[in-house]
Structures are given as C-alpha cells and as structure tokens.
Amino acid sequence: MQISGLSMTIHGVPILRDVSFAVAPGEIFGLVGESGSGKSMTALAMMGLLPRGTQVSGRVGFEGVDLLTQGERAMCGLRGREIGMIFQEPMTALNPVQCIGDQVAETLVVHGAATRAAAQAAALERLVRVGLPPDRFAPDRYPHELSGGQRQRVCIAMAVALRPKLLIADEPTTALDVTTQAQILELLRDLVEDEGMSLMLITHDLAVVADMADHVAVMRKGQVVEAGRTETLFRTARHPYTRQLFRDSGHAPQRAARVQPAPVLEVRNVVRDYPLKRIAFWGNRPMFRAVDDVSLTIRSGESVGLVGESGCGKSTLTRAILGLDPVQGGTITLDGAEVHAGHLAGAVRARMQVVFQDPYGSFNPRHKVGRLVAEPFHLLPTPPDDRRARVAEALRAVGMEPGDQDKFIHEFSGGQRQRIAIARAIVIRPGLVILDEAVSALDVTIRAQVLDLLADLQGRFGLSYLFISHDLSVVRAITDRVLVMQAGRIVEEGRTEQVFNSPAHPYTQQLIAATPRIPEEWLAA
Amino acid sequence: MLRFVLSRLISLGLSLVVASLVIFTVIEVIPGDPAAFMLGLNAAPDTVAALREELGLSGSYLSRYLAWAFGMLTGDFGTSYTYRVPVADLVGARLWVSLPLTIYALILSTLIAVPVGVLAAARRGGPADFGIMGATQMGIAIPNFWFAMLLVLIFAVKLRWFGAGGFPGWDRGIWVSLKALTLPAVALALPQASILARVMRSSLIETLGQDYMRTARAKGLTQRQAVLGHALRNALIPVMTIIGLQFSFLLAGAIIIENVFFLPGLGRLIFQGITQRDLIVVESVVMLLVFAVILVTFLVDLAYAVIDPRLRRAT
Numbered sequence: 155m156q157i158s159g160l161s162m163t164i165h166g167v168p169i170l171r172d173v174s175f176a177v178a179p180g181e182i183f184g185l186v187g188e189s190g191s192g193k194s195m196t197a198l199a200m201m202g203l204l205p206r207g208t209q210v211s212g213r214v215g216f217e218g219v220d221l222l223t224q225g226e227r228a229m230c231g232l233r234g235r236e237i238g239m240i241f242q243e244p245m246t247a248l249n250p251v252q253c254i255g256d257q258v259a260e261t262l263v264v265h266g267a268a269t270r271a272a273a274q275a276a277a278l279e280r281l282v283r284v285g286l287p288p289d290r291f292a293p294d295r296y297p298h299e300l301s302g303g304q305r306q307r308v309c310i311a312m313a314v315a316l317r318p319k320l321l322i323a324d325e326p327t328t329a330l331d332v333t334t335q336a337q338i339l340e341l342l343r344d345l346v347e348d349e350g351m352s353l354m355l356i357t358h359d360l361a362v363v364a365d366m367a368d369h370v371a372v373m374r375k376g377q378v379v380e381a382g383r384t385e386t387l388f389r390t391a392r393h394p395y396t397r398q399l400f401r402d403s404g405h406a407p408q409r410a411a412r413v414q415p416a417p418v419l420e421v422r423n424v425v426r427d428y429p430l431k432r433i434a435f436w437g438n439r440p441m442f443r444a445v446d447d448v449s450l451t452i453r454s455g456e457s458v459g460l461v462g463e464s465g466c467g468k469s470t471l472t473r474a475i476l477g478l479d480p481v482q483g484g485t486i487t488l489d490g491a492e493v494h495a496g497h498l499a500g501a502v503r504a505r506m507q508v509v510f511q512d513p514y515g516s517f518n519p520r521h522k523v524g525r526l527v528a529e530p531f532h533l534l535p536t537p538p539d540d541r542r543a544r545v546a547e548a549l550r551a552v553g554m555e556p557g558d559q560d561k562f563i564h565e566f567s568g569g570q571r572q573r574i575a576i577a578r579a580i581v582i583r584p585g586l587v588i589l590d591e592a593v594s595a596l597d598v599t600i601r602a603q604v605l606d607l608l609a610d611l612q613g614r615f616g617l618s619y620l621f622i623s624h625d626l627s628v629v630r631a632i633t634d635r636v637l638v639m640q641a642g643r644i645v646e647e648g649r650t651e652q653v654f655n656s657p658a659h660p661y662t663q664q665l666i667a668a669t670p671r672i673p674e675e676w677l678a679a
Numbered sequence: 680m681l682r683f684v685l686s687r688l689i690s691l692g693l694s695l696v697v698a699s700l701v702i703f704t705v706i707e708v709i710p711g712d713p714a715a716f717m718l719g720l721n722a723a724p725d726t727v728a729a730l731r732e733e734l735g736l737s738g739s740y741l742s743r744y745l746a747w748a749f750g751m752l753t754g755d756f757g758t759s760y761t762y763r764v765p766v767a768d769l770v771g772a773r774l775w776v777s778l779p780l781t782i783y784a785l786i787l788s789t790l791i792a793v794p795v796g797v798l799a800a801a802r803r804g805g806p807a808d809f810g811i812m813g814a815t816q817m818g819i820a821i822p823n824f825w826f827a828m829l830l831v832l833i834f835a836v837k838l839r840w841f842g843a844g845g846f847p848g849w850d851r852g853i854w855v856s857l858k859a860l861t862l863p864a865v866a867l868a869l870p871q872a873s874i875l876a877r878v879m880r881s882s883l884i885e886t887l888g889q890d891y892m893r894t895a896r897a898k899g900l901t902q903r904q905a906v907l908g909h910a911l912r913n914a915l916i917p918v919m920t921i922i923g924l925q926f927s928f929l930l931a932g933a934i935i936i937e938n939v940f941f942l943p944g945l946g947r948l949i950f951q952g953i954t955q956r957d958l959i960v961v962e963s964v965v966m967l968l969v970f971a972v973i974l975v976t977f978l979v980d981l982a983y984a985v986i987d988p989r990l991r992r993a994t
Contacts, residue, residue: 201897227901230899230900231899233896233897233899234897234900238897240897241897243890246890247891247894249894250987251912260895260908261899264898264899264900264904265899296989298988
C-alpha cells in the first residue's frame with residue numbers, strides 16, 4: 155500500500171494535506187496523532203468509504219492500482235477481501251440482531267468465496283483462530299452476550315475471514331481495558347506473523363505503537379509531520395510536535411503535597427448490592443454485589459487513586475460516596491458527617507464535587523457557562539450575592555476568561571469543557587473532588603495541561619482528590635496513594651510508587667504488566 | 680423464549696382483569712338509568728324496578744361484576760337493552776366488518792409505507808425524499824373523511840369502479856365484500872401510511888448512522904446489501920410499535936369513515952350504544968376493544984422478540 159500526496163476536503167474544509175506513506179507487506183505500520191488529526195479519514199479514504207461531500211486528490215496505490223480511481227463495484231470486491239478493517243467501538247460495531255457466526259460467514263458469502271454451508275464452517279474456524287472456540291462461544295450467540303474484548307475478536311474474525319493482505323485497525327483497543335487490550339494486540343501481532351498480512355494500526359497511544367509497530371507516521375492537522383522506523387523515530391524525534399507528544403504522554407505534574415492527618419472522607423466496610431432482573435415473576439430478585447466490603451480513607455490535601463477494569467465497581471462506589479445510591483452496609487463519612495443517599499444535607503454535599511469523563515455529555519447545552527458553573531451554589535442555604543464574581547474567579551483559576559460566562563458550552567473544545575467542569579467543581583470550595591476518569595477522553599497534550607491544572611489547584615486550595623481511572627500511567631503521575639479494585643473488592647493499597655514498583659497482589663502485577671510502555675532508553679535522548 | 684412468552688401471557692391476563700374492573704366501574708358511575716330511559720318519562724316506579732330486575736341491574740356491585748365477567752368468558756355478553764338481541768350476536772356481526780376493514784387498511788398502509796420510507800431514507804436529502812416528505816405531510820394534515828369523499832367522487836360517481844357505500848355481507852362472496860371495503864380501507868390507510876412512512880424513514884436514517892453499518896460496508900457489502908441485510912431489521916422495531924397502535928385506533932376509530940360509506944361497523948355500534956344508554960353494549964364493545972389492544976400489544980411484543988434477540992429475556 156503506497157499513499158502519495160493524498161489531500162482531502164469535506165465541503166471545502168481541508169481535512170488532509172499531501173499525506174504520503176507506505177505500508178510494506180507483512181509489517182505493522184503505526185499511524186499516530188491526536189483526535190482530529192485526520193488518521194481515521196486517511197483510513198476511510200483507503201477503503202473508499204468517505205462521507206458525502208468529500209473531494210480527494212492524490213493516489214492510494216494498492217498492488218499497483220490507484221484505489222481512488224476505482225468504481226464502487228470494484229471497491230466492494232476489494233473491501234473485506236483484500237483490505238479488512240476494524241473500528242474503535244466493539245460494543246456497537248456488530249449488528250445486534252444477527253448471531254456472530256452469520257456475521258463472520260457473511261464476509262465469505264458476499265464475496266462469493268463460499269456457499270452458505272461452507273462459509274459457516276469457515277466462520278467457525280476463523281472464530282477459533284481469534285480465540286472464540288465453539289464450546290464456549292457458540293456461533294449462534296448474539297453480540298449482546300459477549301464482552302467488549304470478545305466482540306472485538308468477532309470483528310477481527312470478520313475482517314480477516316478472507317485473509318486480506320492488509321488489515322486497518324482504527325483505535326482497536328481504545329475502548330478496552332488494559333488486560334483485554336494486551337490480549338487483542340497479541341492476537342493482531344500473531345495474525346500478522348502467521349498469515350503474512352500487513353497491519354495498519356491507527357492510535358493516539360504512543361506506547362501501543364512503540365510496542366507494536368515497525369514503522370510509524372505521526373500526523374497533525376491533516377499532515378504527516380514525521381515518519382520512520384519506530385525505534386529511530388522515538389529516539390531522535392526530530393519534529394518539535396513529535397517531541398511535544400512524547401513529553402506530554404509521560405507528563406507528571408509538579409506537586410507539592412501538603413497532606414494533613416485529618417481524614418476528609420472515610421469509607422468503612424461499604425457494601426452495595428444491585429437487584430438483577432427477575433428470573434421468575436414470583437420469587438426473589440437475585441442480587442449482584444458490586445461493591446464488597448470496601449474501606450478507604452482520604453486525608454486532607456491528599457490524592458488517592460482508584461484503579462481497576464470496567465465493571466470492577468469503581469463507578470458504583472463513586473455513586474455511593476456522592477450519596478446518589480443507598481449502601482446496603484457500612485458507613486461513608488465526609489468531614490465527620492455521615493453520607494446518606496436521599497437525604498443528604500446541602501452543606502455536607504457541598505463539601506464534595508465531581509468531574510466526570512465525558513466533557514460533551516456532562517453539561518446542559520441550553521444553559522450558559524455562568525449558570526452551569528454556578529450550579530453547586532444551590533447546595534448552600536443562602537446563595538451568595540457575588541455569584542458572578544465567584545464564577546469569574548473559578549473560571550480564572552482554571553485558566554479560562556471571566557467573559558466565558560456568557561457563552562454556551564458548545565463554543566468550547568473538549569479540553570476547555572473539562573476545565574469548565576473543574577471550575578464547576580471548585581466554585582464552592584469543596585474539600586474533596588472526585589475525578590471519575592476526568593482526563594481519559596482528552597488528547598495527551600490537553601491531558602498534560604489538565605493534570606498540571608489539577609496539581610496547581612490542589613496546592614492553592616488544599617483539595618483532596620479521589621482519582622478514578624483505568625489509565626495506570628495517569629494515576630501514577632498524580633496520586634500519593636493508590637487502591638486497586640477487582641470484582642468489587644480492594645485487593646491492594648499502598649503508596650503509589652511502591653505499588654507500581656513492587657506490586658504485591660497478582661492482579662496488580664497483571665495490570666501493570668499489561669500496560670504498554672515506551673522503552674525508557676528510547677526516550678532518554 | 681418460552682419464559683418470555685409465559686411472562687407476557689401472565690401480564691396480558693392481569694391487564695384484562697384490571698381493565699374489566701375499570702370499565703365496569705366507570706359505566707356504573709355514569710349518570711342515566713337504562714331502564715328509566717327505555718320506559719320513557721312517565722313510567723311508574725315499580726315498572727322501572729321490574730325492568731331493572733329483568734335487565735340484571737339490581738344486586739350488589741360485586742355480584743353483577745362477577746356475573747358480567749364470567750358471562751363474557753363463556754361467550755354470553757348479555758342482551759342489548761334497546762335491540763333486545765344478544766350482545767354477542769350484535770358485536771359479532773359488526774366485528775366481521777370492522778376487523779377485516781382494519782386488517783385491510785393496515786396491510787395497505789404497511790405496503791405503502793415501508794418501501795416509501797426506505798426509499799426516502801436511502802435518498803435522504805434528494806428530490807425523492809423531498810417529494811415523499813411533502814406528500815406524507817399532506818397525508819397527515821388532510822382529514823381522512825375528506826379523502827373518503829374524494830375517493831367516492833372519483834371512483835364511485837365518476838368512474839363507477841366501486842360502489843359508493845354499503846356492505847353486502849360476506850355470504851354474498853369474498854370478492855364482492857372486499858371490493859366494498861376497498862375505498863374505505865384506502866381512505867383509512869392513507870393518513871396511517873403517511874405517519875408510518877415517516878417513522879420508517881427516521882428510524883432507518885438513525886440505523887444507517889450506526890457503527891455496524893460501517894462494519895458491514897468494510898466487509899465489502901454494497902450500500903444496498905447493507906441496508907437490506909443489516910439496517911432494515913433493526914429499523915423495523917419502532918415501526919412495529921406504530922403498527923400496533925394503529926391497529927387499535929383503526930378498529931374503533933373508523934367511525935367517521937363507517938358513516939361516510941354506510942358500513943355497519945363497531946364504531947357506529949358504540950356510538951349508537953352511548954346515545955341510547957345501551958350500557959351493556961357499550962360495556963361489551965369497550966371490553967372487546969381493550970382485549971384487542973392488549974392482544975395486539977402482546978403480539979407486537981412477540982414480534983419484537985423475534986426481531987431483536989436482546990428482548991428475548993423475561994422482564
């Protein structure tokens with residue numbers, strides 16, 4: 155695959171400018187860049203699946219043919235047979251009303267490669283190859299019965315069913331947990347080796363590329379700024395943007411922790427049960443124990459990390475601490491006052507605030523920023539008279555302009571929105587801020603800035619943080635202590651450096667081993 | 680799946696019991712004594728009392744409810760106060776007009792709406808979409824009795840292809856009867872098809888934007904294969920909901936069309952029942968309609984489960 159001088163505009167807006175790179179047979183090629191840099195659009199151009207209103211020029215050479223000049227019929231014959239593709243979101247990438255065996259077999263059937271019966275047999279073999287043996291994952295299962303990692307395996311089976319020469323993987327593991335990510339990457343690497351196909355791996359995660367790719371191209375604003383052999387590129391990093399990316403991805407903010415001995419939050423033996431769906435119309439509802447006997451303490455001025463994979467109970471615990479859900483056992487104490495779901499005194503509630511993951515979904519789009527940030531004031535018995543001034547001060551503290559109060563939230567970027575969310579959290583000067591995956595949706599550069607901001611605010615206002623994340627490197631950068639949660643229980647707890655350097659519990663060891671890392675000697679220069 | 684069907688059946692039974700209680704109670708508290716109404720203003724009180732006894736209007740609330748409910752279970756709906764014939768016969772005759780008319784109209788509406796909606800979604804933003812959206816807007820806005828009169832003028836008066844109204848009865852032959860029902864069915868179907876086509880279009884457009892459609896295209900399916908093979912089945916779920924609602928609406932809501940075409944349907948029966956205080960007829964017809972609605976909801980639920988494996992678990 156040889157891309158040369160690929161340029162693209164959508165309705166006149168330039169998206170790609172003069173993109174050139176080559177993917178050699180049998181190699182893993184990494185395409186890195188931040189969101190909006192044009193990585194996915196490049197991939198879609200290669201597949202001929204561009205949205206309407208797109209103008210492309212340049213050349214996408216595949217085995218001597220320019221794909222940009224091919225008609226739709228020829229491209230349909232090529233997609234799935236010669237070039238396979240998998241996407242970021244395995245939860246929604248499969249048709250929910252068709253069983254997985256049929257969906258894999260369909261690739262063979264549409265290309266006329268097999269009869270329906272033969273396709274079913276081939277699909278079965280492919281499912282086994284991606285690690286879904288029929289005795290545990292019968293091909294008549296539906297996507298909703300599988301986990302995210304298993305669904306991504308089905309997507310891979312579909313994409314490689316006809317043994318294509320090139321597989322394009324667009325952020326294939328971004329939505330997955332670290333251990334699942336490691337397994338999927340391992341599978342992709344095996345497929346490249348065993349079947350001699352090429353893999354184009356699109357990702358924002360430099361560590362994944364460092365771990366996987368033979369060659370790398372770095373994209374920014376629709377252009378390739380630097381390309382080369384992975385190790386060489388990481389060691390030399392000629393382009394300032396590449397250097398900045400490397401710096402930001404491993405960024406650890408300067409923190410002067412002033413931890414007081416007094417606890418802000420004390421969680422004692424908390425149990426949280428969820429009622430499951432009734433099995434029978436009569437009979438008791440079965441219960442699921444999402445949080446099982448969890449205890450933790452956060453002292454004033456301290457940053458505590460809570461790590462674990464999705465479904466381990468992190469978010470359930472957060473909701474319980476915030477008093478959103480009742481607990482079935484144990485106590486939660488905030489500044490000496492007990493937290494009870496449903497009747498939580500405003501004054502107690504005002505002592506803790508939260509910042510969520512999604513900077514797009516966590517604001518009411520119809521309210522202006524001033525009103526959004528001022529919202530926590532309703533917790534106070536008498537709202538302050540100088541609301542505007544205090545909102546302005548909070549906005550200034552997070553690096554925004556006081557004049558931003560009169561704008562709507564859609565006028566801001568993801569990083570700016572997350573700053574506004576932090577402003578909303580600190581405007582009533584809480585003691586504790588819960589950061590629930592607060593930087594997970596941000597690009598590395600923005601993430602580094604937000605982490606600096608959080609460290610700065612902690613120093614200035616003496617805040618305590620409960621930092622919840624699946625991203626171990628971020629937790630390592632910003633916390634004093636860390637708790638590791640697995641299946642509703644805290645399995646390990648200790649000082650951050652100690653836990654990361656010598657993890658005691660096998661689960662923690664497994665998590666740390668699965669986290670991809672850029673070899674340190676590569677970055678030394 | 681069996682467990683799902685069972686749990687739906689149980690909730691169907693419970694709904695029927697609750698509905699029958701509500702209907703019975705409401706009819707009970709409505710002012711107006713059927714016996715006094717039948718006998719006129721000058722009737723002697725003891726004559727009225729005797730008639731009440733004869734009609735089964737005396738006795739405790741519970742005993743009358745039980746008698747009514749068990750009567751219905753055995754097919755005995757009581758005797759109409761005004762027509763003096765068993766309600767079951769009265770309703771049965773009307774049902775044989777209304778039910779075929781409803782099904783006829785629904786089939787027409789679905790046959791029009793699904794392809795039209797799919798076409799509009801596939802050509803989104805194009806002239807076909809624009810034309811379809813305009814036409815369906817008109818179809819919703821214009822009242823169906825006006826359509827009905829227009830149809831009579833064109834096809835019955837001018838072209839003389841169909842009769843202008845009336846119903847010959849099924850014993851006169853299926854084709855003759857279907858022909859008599861055609862114009863009313865078309866008049867009923869057009870507004871329903873307009874609504875349904877719009878639902879089909881927006882549902883399909885939403886489905887076309889789903890990630891699995893992109894996956895299907897990446898596998899090498901053409902746009903057409905992807906729409907027919909993956910999008911359509913997913914997009915049908917909201918369409919099924921609307922079809923279910925339309926069935927119940929058409930079964931009793933066709934009264935104006937029944938009047939335009941002189942059809943002896945359920946709508947007219949219930950209207951006459953109300954004006955003549957023939958409460959037992961009203962009670963029975965309302966109960967029948969409730970039963971039809973609940974049954975259709977049950978069938979739609981089953982159809983959901985057939986379409987979508989995620990809904991096959993008991994709730």
